[in-house]
Amino acid sequence: xxxxxxxxxxxxxxxxxxxxxxxxxxxxxxxxxxxxxxxxxxxxxxxxxxxxxxxxxxxxxxxxxxxxxxxxxxxxxxxxxxxxxxxxxxxxxxxxxxxxxxxxxxxxxxxxxxxxxxxxxxxxxxxxxxxxxxxxxxxxxxxxxxxxxxxxxxxxxxxxxxxxxxxxxxxxxxxxxxxxxxxxxxxxxxxxxxxxxxxxxxxxxxxxxxxxxxxxxxxxxxxxxxxxxxxxxxxxxxxxxxxxxxxxxxxxxxxxxxxxxxxxxxxxxxxxxxxxxxxxxxxxxxxxxxxxxxxxxxxxxxxxxxxxxxxxxxxxxxxxxxxxxxxxxxxxxxxxxxxxxxxxxxxxxxxxxxxxxxxxxxxxxxxxxxxxxxxxxxxxxxxxxxxxxxxxxxxxxxxxxxxxxxxxxxxxxxxxxxxxxxxxxxxxxxxxxxxxxxxxxxxxxxxxx
RNA sequence: GGCGCGGUAGCCAAGUGGUAAGGCGAGGGUCUGCAAAAUCCUUAUUCAUCGGUUCGAUUCCGAUCCGCGCCUCCA
Numbered sequence: 001x002x003x004x005x006x007x008x009x010x011x012x013x014x015x016x017x018x019x020x021x022x023x024x025x026x027x028x029x030x031x032x033x034x035x036x037x038x039x040x041x042x043x044x045x046x047x048x049x050x051x052x053x054x055x056x057x058x059x060x061x062x063x064x065x066x067x068x069x070x071x072x073x074x075x076x077x078x079x080x081x082x083x084x085x086x087x088x089x090x091x092x093x094x095x096x097x098x099x100x101x102x103x104x105x106x107x108x109x110x111x112x113x114x115x116x117x118x119x120x121x122x123x124x125x126x127x128x129x130x131x132x133x134x135x136x137x138x139x140x141x142x143x144x145x146x147x148x149x150x151x152x153x154x155x156x157x158x159x160x161x162x163x164x165x166x167x168x169x170x171x172x173x174x175x176x177x178x179x180x181x182x183x184x185x186x187x188x189x190x191x192x193x194x195x196x197x198x199x200x201x202x203x204x205x206x207x208x209x210x211x212x213x214x215x216x217x218x219x220x221x222x223x224x225x226x227x228x229x230x231x232x233x234x235x236x237x238x239x240x241x242x243x244x245x246x247x248x249x250x251x252x253x254x255x256x257x258x259x260x261x262x263x264x265x266x267x268x269x270x271x272x273x274x275x276x277x278x279x280x281x282x283x284x285x286x287x288x289x290x291x292x293x294x295x296x297x298x299x300x301x302x303x304x305x306x307x308x309x310x311x312x313x314x315x316x317x318x319x320x321x322x323x324x325x326x327x328x329x330x331x332x333x334x335x336x337x338x339x340x341x342x343x344x345x346x347x348x349x350x351x352x353x354x355x356x357x358x359x360x361x362x363x364x365x366x367x368x369x370x371x372x373x374x375x376x377x378x379x380x381x382x383x384x385x386x387x388x389x390x391x392x393x394x395x396x397x398x399x400x401x402x403x404x405x406x407x408x409x410x411x412x413x414x415x416x417x418x419x420x421x422x423x424x425x426x427x428x429x430x431x432x433x434x435x436x437x438x439x440x441x442x443x444x445x446x447x448x449x
Numbered sequence: 450g451g452c453g454c455g456g457u458a459g460c461c462a463a464g465u466g467g468u469a470a471g472g473c474g475a476g477g478g479u480c481u482g483c484a485a486a487a488u489c490c491u492u493a494u495u496c497a498u499c500g501g502u503u504c505g506a507u508u509c510c511g512a513u514c515c516g517c518g519c520c521u522c523c524a
Contacts, residue, residue, distance in 0.1 A: 221521045225521090246518080247518065254517075284462085284472080290455070290516095297460085306486090348463095363489080427485095
């Protein structure tokens, strides 16, 4: 299936670093992470490129408002982005090219387009791509080119274009750009938005590659324009597959900065939810279906994950470090179902159904004493494979603070002496420190409340 | 208006031309010094509406209604 045997190359549209990303943005990155993990599980080597858009109208506008040089302004949001990605257990891509580091490549690409006659200069020094020269324009978005011409709004500052749908490859400097400008054969200016993805995908993945992803809102115009630029310049097909992720909704409406109905990861974390819960929530709905975000579903995610944790802990106890033997029948069936579901366009719901069935059957087997250590170890291995794909099963370790541990030790002694009053008092004391104590057959277990 | 996605139990959400996965919630049982947790079982005669094809449709076809997205800021 990949163009190059055993190697999947993917380009994933990344963030515009003018602000911290919101969890709607992260839905796309989590989806892309799931995709790259699954391809890896299938034995492919994956090269993923994610661009960082660090020069555009918004980054310029907001850096000026903040009174900071563009590079300083965007640096803080690049940092925030990588922190957030870590909190969501997203595997790093192989390359994170920033637009401002690839201006020469973009200029080179625009020159090629100019030489081949696809681009023209406007009076102010801007360079546009002429869609009239590219007949297949609009294929990805199923656009009706005739329909596009009538009734669209035409911004006053775009009068220089030959066709309203032509898009900028290079934008001539104007006052609003302040000191953000690069020299080019067309004078001072900055690149258009779309050209960076064409130039950087070409640099890191070649003219043709396997998969290109992004949010559905990027289909038009961004991806349409990328295809036109890249294929016109290279004379080769651009991406073989396009996967677009549906939106995260809030109260039935798309989550977006311009609507103001967004939550950042930081907000959600500050409310006491974990990155793992957010990841589960974003992951658990198929990428092409809209996902309505609510805090109630984050609670549901928490409960579901607790069930997973409980089971894997039981499994650890049952396996006790034994070498893996044969997978029990119910686990083998679940493994096959999971595999088939994920192969079918990442059918995550069906895959998770197989996982939860395995948990139920596993618990029943454990209750019945029907799972020997070698079998339990085999199921452990299965969960490890699943988690290589999902990145959400393994429970992040919680270090118990020394103070809490001291109280736990005291409580254990009290319990051994059957001093229940003392035991309960200590439990309350520990609760004040933010830790919940449960008594299990194996002793007390403290978890962060 | 054009293009696209979706309407399945209280909520979220798979799925198939042959009679509805899974998660959360809820109810019941087990376990337990108490608490909490856990675990097991139960929980849609029905898949937006109306027609059609068929032995049989939630699944195919047609029409209708509703929600959302894109149509040059947007993951």
